[in-house]
Structure formats: structure tokens, C-alpha cells
Amino acid sequence: MHLQPQVDNEVIQFRYTFTVFTPTYNRAHTLHRVYESLCAQTYQSFEWLIVNDGSTDHTEQLVQQWQQSAPFPIRYHRQENSGKHIAYNYAAKVALGEFVVNLDSDDACVPEALERFQDYWNQIPPAQRSKYSGIDCLCQDTEGKIIGDRFPQSPMDSHVAEIRYRLRISGEKWGMQRTDVLREFPFPDVQGRRLEMPESIVWTRLTRQYPARYVNDALRIYYTNGADQITRARWAEKDTRGFFLSNQTTLNYDLDYFWYAPRTFIKAAANCSRAGLHCGYPLRQQVNSLTSISARLLWLSLLPLGFVLWFRDTRQ
Structure with a gap:
């Protein structure tokens, strides 16, 4: 049974299992990693939603080419340079998938990623699924090496604070979240060209109310690009x-x-x-x-x- 989200006083029917959401800013040179990963997916019930955060490169032209030939639907939205958090709110609002999977514009995922997410979700008894926010998994580098710590059990039901403080698990992780839960916990609607909005602002609160299921399966391929950390x-x-x-x-x-x-x-x-x-x-x-x-x-x-x-x- 498909959920029926309420958006702008209009009921929108979920059409897909997943909305793969990619915010991007001047990443036309790496965006192909996401596209090629999605073309290779073994599970096909998904859409790709690209939110262009004010890029000045040829991202739009590239996406238009893919829209003509992709074996899956691609939706494109351009916003003024406002930050990933504003793009995330937009994606949650308009997603046509029951789950949102955020795949950044410079990364990739294994061909079975969406299929495995669906399998892990189906392992949760139907009567209990409304208690969960989604599935979180491990990441690997381009050589196939696990990045960061494994979870002490797999599967394991927990929340961000427990993972971070008591279990002291660190390193890149990835996951899928229920779209209706993301709508319940939006990012603050604060905009600014030099603004950075850490995702912990949302995940800390969200997983306290809706725990996630954590699995030791490395489904995201993470590219190290020297992330711009505040110093x-x-x-x-x-x-x-x-x-x-x-x-x-x-x-x-x-x-x-x-x-x-x-x-x-x-x-x-x-x-x-x-x-x-x-x-x-x-x-x-x-x-x-x-x-x-x-x-x-x-x-x-x-x-x-x-x-x-x-x-x-x-x-x-």
C-alpha cells in the first residue's frame, strides 16, 4: 500500500519506492558517477531528483541530455545558491518515492544498493515499520575498503546519539529515510551564501523519535575530495x-x-x-x-x- 503525503494542501501519491536525491553545486565533472550508478541499479522503482544549488557550470545541459536517454525518470530543479539544507527540504517536499536516498553529486553506490535497502526494510515486521526512520549502512572507498567503524551488531536498531557517544562509532555512513519522516523534521529555513548547516541538526532529533536500523553493508562508494571543514x-x-x-x-x-x-x-x-x-x-x-x-x-x-x-x- 502506498502512503499519501500531504504537500501544499494537495494529496500526492507516491509513485516509486525511492527518490534518489542529489544536491549539486558546480559538480558537472563528477555528477556522472551518480548517473552511472543509477543506470546500473538492479532495483528499478526509483526516480532521480537533482537540485541545482545555483551552479555556474554546464550542469543543466548535462542533465537535459540524460533526461532524453535515462532508463528512469529524472526531475530537475534549480534554486538560488542557498545551501544543501534548503535543497533537502525541497526534495522531501516534492519526493514521489516513499523513501529518500541522498546520494551526493561526487559519490557513487554499488549496483545492488537500492535492492538491498528494500530487502533490509522488508525484514522489519510490517506492524513495526512505522516506528523506524529508515536504514543506515556503511561506506567504502574506491578500492572497496570500509570507511570508518562497523556497527557492533548487524542489524542493530539505534539512534544517532547512542551511535556517536556510547558506542563511539565514527566514519562515513549512508542511508535511506522515510519521506514522511523527513517532512516532519525539516532543516531550519535559514539561507545565506556562506552558511553551513550541519546535518546533525536534523538527524539528532529525528532518530530520537524514529530509530534507524543499522547494517554492516557497504553500499555507498565515497570519494575523498578534501572536504572543506571549518577551521x-x-x-x-x-x-x-x-x-x-x-x-x-x-x-x-x-x-x-x-x-x-x-x-x-x-x-x-x-x-x-x-x-x-x-x-x-x-x-x-x-x-x-x-x-x-x-x-x-x-x-x-x-x-x-x-x-x-x-x-x-x-x-x-
């Missing part, structure tokens, strides 16, 4: 609203895991005020954004360090 020297030049929200989310939702990873939460508290100062948020606004007394006390105790870090950033 001390770049704090002052970045739009840090996303980092403020990320650290705020950590303090508001994960603080019950403090004793598993105290250093992580100490850093989050200091970086919360650090990012807030870069954003120009008044201290009262910052502390009021924290929802528990424990989070506020931790933020307050690390406020001097946050000031020091902020001051040092502005002197770079």
Missing part, C-alpha cells in the same frame, strides 16, 4: 548560524550522554557561545535557546572559553 582561521569569515544551531541541538537533545563523552559536550558548550558571538546573538538570546537547566549551566560555565575563542578568531 579556526575561517570562523570569522563564515556564516556560523548553522554551527550555533548544531551545538545548541547537541546541548538540548544529547546532554543525557554527557558522561560517555564529556569532552564533546564541553566543546559544544564553548562553541555554542563562540558561534553565537560571531552571529551577533545577545547572550540572553543564546541562553534562552537552551531548554534545560543543565544545558544552561554548562553553557554558562564555558562562556569565558567561548569569549576567548571568539576573540582569537577575530584577530586571525
Whole structure:
């Protein structure tokens, strides 16, 4: 039975099992990896949704060529350069698949990826599926080597905080999420050309309410391109609203895991005020954004360090 999502007061029937969603910005030279991966898929009930985040290269012309010859439907949307999080919200809103699979514009996946996702989902008893957000799996590099840590069990039902703090599992992971759940947990509608919005802002909250099933199957092929991470020297030049929200989310939702990873939460508290100062948020606004007394006390105790870090950033 297909679900019937409500979008803009109009009921839209899911037509496919999967919407493979690819946000892209000036990646015409790598986008072929996704296309070739999808052409090779052994499971065919999917669409490819490409959201062009204001590219200035020939992405649009390339997609138009593929739309003429692809053995699967391709939908294309262009937005002003607003960030992956805005593209993600759009994709969740218009997806015609029951599940969204985010495959970045510089990566690939194994031919059996969608088929295995479907098989793992079908292993969950039908009466229990409404409790889950989706399936998460491992990644491999271009040589077939597993990236990051394996899960201690496979399958294993858990959530992001448990995985990150208690089990201390790190490294690239990948997955599929229920479309209706993504609509329930959108990214903040905050836009900016230099804005970075960490995905933990959504996944931290989402998997607390809807746990995921984790499997030790490496289905995504991850290409290492020297990802642009924010560093001390770049704090002052970045739009840090996303980092403020990320650290705020950590303090508001994960603080019950403090004793598993105290250093992580100490850093989050200091970086919360650090990012807030870069954003120009008044201290009262910052502390009021924290929802528990424990989070506020931790933020307050690390406020001097946050000031020091902020001051040092502005002197770079």
C-alpha cells in the first residue's frame, strides 16, 4: 500500500519506492558517477531528483541530455545558491518515492544498493515499520575498503546519539529515510551564501523519535575530495548560524550522554557561545535557546572559553 503525503494542501501519491536525491553545486565533472550508478541499479522503482544549488557550470545541459536517454525518470530543479539544507527540504517536499536516498553529486553506490535497502526494510515486521526512520549502512572507498567503524551488531536498531557517544562509532555512513519522516523534521529555513548547516541538526532529533536500523553493508562508494571543514582561521569569515544551531541541538537533545563523552559536550558548550558571538546573538538570546537547566549551566560555565575563542578568531 502506498502512503499519501500531504504537500501544499494537495494529496500526492507516491509513485516509486525511492527518490534518489542529489544536491549539486558546480559538480558537472563528477555528477556522472551518480548517473552511472543509477543506470546500473538492479532495483528499478526509483526516480532521480537533482537540485541545482545555483551552479555556474554546464550542469543543466548535462542533465537535459540524460533526461532524453535515462532508463528512469529524472526531475530537475534549480534554486538560488542557498545551501544543501534548503535543497533537502525541497526534495522531501516534492519526493514521489516513499523513501529518500541522498546520494551526493561526487559519490557513487554499488549496483545492488537500492535492492538491498528494500530487502533490509522488508525484514522489519510490517506492524513495526512505522516506528523506524529508515536504514543506515556503511561506506567504502574506491578500492572497496570500509570507511570508518562497523556497527557492533548487524542489524542493530539505534539512534544517532547512542551511535556517536556510547558506542563511539565514527566514519562515513549512508542511508535511506522515510519521506514522511523527513517532512516532519525539516532543516531550519535559514539561507545565506556562506552558511553551513550541519546535518546533525536534523538527524539528532529525528532518530530520537524514529530509530534507524543499522547494517554492516557497504553500499555507498565515497570519494575523498578534501572536504572543506571549518577551521579556526575561517570562523570569522563564515556564516556560523548553522554551527550555533548544531551545538545548541547537541546541548538540548544529547546532554543525557554527557558522561560517555564529556569532552564533546564541553566543546559544544564553548562553541555554542563562540558561534553565537560571531552571529551577533545577545547572550540572553543564546541562553534562552537552551531548554534545560543543565544545558544552561554548562553553557554558562564555558562562556569565558567561548569569549576567548571568539576573540582569537577575530584577530586571525
